[in-house]
Amino acid sequence: MSREDWDDIKYVLAVxxxxxxxxxxxxxGVNHATVLRRIAQYEEAAGAPLFEKTPKGYALAPDRLRLIEAMREVDRSVQSVQRMVAGVRAPVSGDVRVTSTDSLCQMVLPSVVARIALRAPELLVTLVSSNAHLDxxxxxxxxxxxxxxxxxxxxVGTEVGRLRFAAYRATGSDADGWLGLAGQLSRSTAGRWLAGEMGAAAAGPGADSFLTLREMAALGLGIAILPDYLGRGDARLxxxxxxxxxxxxxxWVACHPDLAExxxxxxxRQYLVEEMKADAGAIFD
Known part of the structure; x- marks a missing residue:
């Protein structure tokens, strides 16, 4: 298999x-024509079509399923090698991308990062706020x-504490309807509990962010399930x-096993674990 064939695999897998x-x-992150060209290039090299064009898109030919799974194994191996090579080259100093939920990124991690900056100014942190699980x-x-x-x-990772949830509404309000949890939050522990509690009944207005739900609750729109540290101490709630x-x-503070060393x-990781445990009283209790 040539280098071009290896590169074409990611196009085949994406389709x-x-x-x-x-x-x-x-x-x-490429244009439509590039994908078509790379798929055609691979099929020509393989000497047989991989896909059947249907009104709904590209369907994989049934007898090509084993080939696609083999490609996935190649892709996983290539990604693993790239991570290990990056680790060998990486200095102790440099940028570290840390991803977490929007509420932790806004309410907790800036002060944690500030303390780490004093301990290790050679390490630069980039916070990536996302409620989706990044790859x-x-x-x-x-x-x-x-x-x-x-x-x-x-x-692989280390547990730094247990996040508690509580129900909050606007101070002095008699709101008794629940605010809905949408997107990734619907699959969280709180979201699953709410879905079970509501049954077939529809929740009221909702959001896919605990920060947004807090603001909605403060405006009297309903009862919000929140990480307790978000509601505790907010005079509006x-x-x-x-x-x-x-x-x-x-x-958890975690990373991919290939990056752990x-x-x-x-x-x-060590600093994040230490500093978040130091903040346990404010975050987790």
Whole structure:
């Protein structure tokens, strides 16, 4: 297999996984024509078509499923090699991309990063705020600070505390309807509880961000389920006692296993764990 064939694999996989040339082009950051050309190039080299064009997009020929799975194995191996090479080259100093939820990025991590900057000015932190789980395998970020019950198999990390949830509404309000949890929040521990509690009933207005839900609750739009540190101490809000069971979720500082021993990432993980545990009383209790 030539170098060009190896490079073509990512185009084949993108079409196989998204189902359309347009979606594959968006994922890869190239134009529509480039994807078509690379797919045609690979099919010509392979001597057989890989896809069947249908009204809904590109369908994988049934007898090509094993070939696509083999390509996925190649892609995973190439990504692993790239991460290890990056680790060998990486100095202890440099930029470290840390991703976390919007609420942690805005309310917790700036002060944590400020203290780390005093300890290790040679390490530069870039905070990537996203409620979606970024792909650390493809180096979209180096470290994730993630609230989740169990870390997925492709991450290693340290639990730094357990995030508690509470129900809040506007101070002095008699609001009794729940604000909805949308997007990634609908799949969180709080979101699953709310879905079970509401049953077939529809929740009221909602949002995909706890920060936004806090502002909506403060305006009297309903009861919001919030990480307790977001509502506690906000004079605009009052807790709704007994509205929730004891909902807790672990918070992890984690990275991809291939990056765990990279010096700058290992050091930053250590500092993040230490500083977040130092803030445990404000964040987790």
């Amino acid at each position: 196989a996984e998204t189902g359309t040339v347009s979606a594959a082009a968006r994922r890869l 650390l395998g493809r180096i979209h970020a180096d470290i994730t600070i993630r609230p989740t019950m169990i870390l997925p198999d492709d991450l 009052e807790p709704v006692e007994g509205a929730l069971p004891d909902l807790q979720i672990p918070v 990279v010096p700058r990432i290992a050091l930053m």
